Amino acid sequence: MTRPLTSVERSIQGRNEWLREEERRSVESRGELGRMEFWLRITRSQILKDVKAGRSDAIPGFTQVCRLFGLAVGKRAGGDDRLWNHLMQYAEQILQQHDTRH
Incomplete structure (x- = not known):
């Protein structure tokens, strides 16, 4: 028998289910381009939340990744893969x- 989920665990589970569903809808409507656009929107939102929380290193971090x-x-x-x-x-x-959504 497993223990019941805490409210934090239920919240995380609900968020992950929402992300999976929204990603699925994006792919259904626009294919891989839709998936990319979905994750760009999510990432932009996360970056803005980090900046508001005082973690402004999110912007240069995203810039480096890009x-x-x-x-x-x-x-x-150029031929070098x-x-x-x-x-x-x-x-x-x-x-x-690290990705718990899948």
């Missing part, structure tokens, strides 16, 4: 370890 992504895309377009492959492998590892 620059890294742009560099990987550029290298891949090593950085892209490393970035995708690392992202998959991190999401498997």
Whole structure:
């Protein structure tokens, strides 16, 4: 027998279910482009909340991630896909370890 969830755990579970459902709807309506747009909206909202909470390093952190992504895309377009492959492998590892939505 498992213990009942706490209110915090129920809240997290509800948020994760909402995220899964909204992502699904985005994909259904606009495909992978919809998924990307959904996560950009969610990320922008999280960044703004962090800034309001005094954690303004979220903006330069997001900028660095965008620059890294742009560099990987550029290298891949130039025929060198090593950085892209490393970035995708690392992202998959991190999401498997820390993303509770899936």
